[in-house]
Amino acid sequence: MINENISEVTPIIIDSDQPGFVQSDAVSGVMRRATNYLQAGFPIHFSGPAGTGKTTIAMNIAARIGRPVILLHGDDEFGTSDLIGGQYGFRRKKMVDNFIQSVLKSDERVSPEWVDNRITVACKHGFTLIYDEFTRSRPEANNALLSILEEKILDLPAGRSEEGYLRVSPEFRVIFTSNPEEYAGVHKAQDALKDRMITIKLDHYDRETEIAIVKTKSGIPEDEAERVVNIIRTFRENVENGFQPSIRAGIMIAKVLSATGSKPEAGNDDFVETCFDVLSFETNGVKSRPEGEVKKVIVDIIKQFC
Numbered sequence: 001m002i003n004e005n006i007s008e009v010t011p012i013i014i015d016s017d018q019p020g021f022v023q024s025d026a027v028s029g030v031m032r033r034a035t036n037y038l039q040a041g042f043p044i045h046f047s048g049p050a051g052t053g054k055t056t057i058a059m060n061i062a063a064r065i066g067r068p069v070i071l072l073h074g075d076d077e078f079g080t081s082d083l084i085g086g087q088y089g090f091r092r093k094k095m096v097d098n099f100i101q102s103v104l105k106s107d108e109r110v111s112p113e114w115v116d117n118r119i120t121v122a123c124k125h126g127f128t129l130i131y132d133e134f135t136r137s138r139p140e141a142n143n144a145l146l147s148i149l150e151e152k153i154l155d156l157p158a159g160r161s162e163e164g165y166l167r168v169s170p171e172f173r174v175i176f177t178s179n180p181e182e183y184a185g186v187h188k189a190q191d192a193l194k195d196r197m198i199t200i201k202l203d204h205y206d207r208e209t210e211i212a213i214v215k216t217k218s219g220i221p222e223d224e225a226e227r228v229v230n231i232i233r234t235f236r237e238n239v240e241n242g243f244q245p246s247i248r249a250g251i252m253i254a255k256v257l258s259a260t261g262s263k264p265e266a267g268n269d270d271f272v273e274t275c276f277d278v279l280s281f282e283t284n285g286v287k288s289r290p291e292g293e294v295k296k297v298i299v300d301i302i303k304q305f306c
């Protein structure tokens with residue numbers, strides 16, 4: 001019989017004062033809605049393309065909740081035991097009874113050892129679970145979440161305890177993030193799971209927020225951050241089918257400028273080449289431009305703003 005369950009999972013404590021986190025009106029609005037839904041007891045789900053701030057906002061909300069945080073990244077290889085726990089090894093129990101000197105009684109038992117995994121630990125202790133990119137896990141691996149979110153009960157496979165279930169702590173909160181389904185390596189979230197959470201759709205930030213983020217993350221002056229963001233946003237509008245560069249592209253270009261003490265000017269070859277490298281990895285998605293002409297599109301955009 002196993003009385004006590006062990007776990008190797010340790011939560012992280014996120015400082016609620018995150019320097020470099022930009023809280024523009026748009027970001028504050030999203031945070032407020034999300035906090036309200038969590039307060040009302042609902043899990044939330046940030047859904048949107050790459051680089052739209054899903055993970056960053058999730059971490060900041062978790063920091064505000066103030067409880068320890070368990071981070072989980074969706075993975076196609078996950079099975080129930082990776083999320084809930086399983087039998088990882090054995091425990092040996094030996095009892096030696098030498099009560100009467102001439103009689104030695106010994107009883108040795110080997111029993112499977114159950115180890116709690118992340119979701120179980122979060123449910124048990126009322127931690128905040130951030131399940132990043134949860135649609136990368138196969139839907140059946142996420143099945144245990146259905147009863148956790150609805151009945152507040154975690155069904156445990158036989159072996160962990162006699163009860164076979166665990167009552168979820170009232171302080172337990174979940175924040176999911178995912179990219180929309182057209183991305184490779186992603187499973188369609190099962191409807192029953194999606195039905196239990198409130199989805200907030202995120203898209204690329206507004207211009208002012210992007211400028212503030214680029215400026216804060218790189219330390220370049222505001223007018224230069226503005227130029228970089230104008231270039232990224234205009235290029236994004238030109239992308240028809242391919243990958244739309246996110247705020248990350250802006251942060252990259254600005255950090256290179258800052259690190260090399262360079263300026264965003266049309267006559268600065270280093271800057272122009274950085275823009276080529278950062279932006280033109282997906283060349284065939286640019287509107288009415290055959291492959292190879294994308295550099296001309298970038299040069300035209302740079303000339304428009306610098």
Ligand SMILES: Nc1ncnc2c1ncn2[C@@H]1O[C@H](COP(=O)(O)OP(=O)(O)OP(=O)(O)O)[C@@H](O)[C@H]1O
Nearest residue numbers: 020021022027049050051052053054055056213247
């Ligand atoms: N409000 C913000 N303040 C400061 N930086 C931010 C903010 N939102 C996003 N960022 C920065 O923008 C980049 C992209 O954000 P994040 O990683 O959260 O996006 P994501 O939507 O999770 O992307 P992915 O789908 O690729 O995981 C990161 O470098 C992050 O630090």
Ligand SMILES: [Mg+2]
Nearest residue numbers: 054055056132
């Ligand atoms: Mg992310």
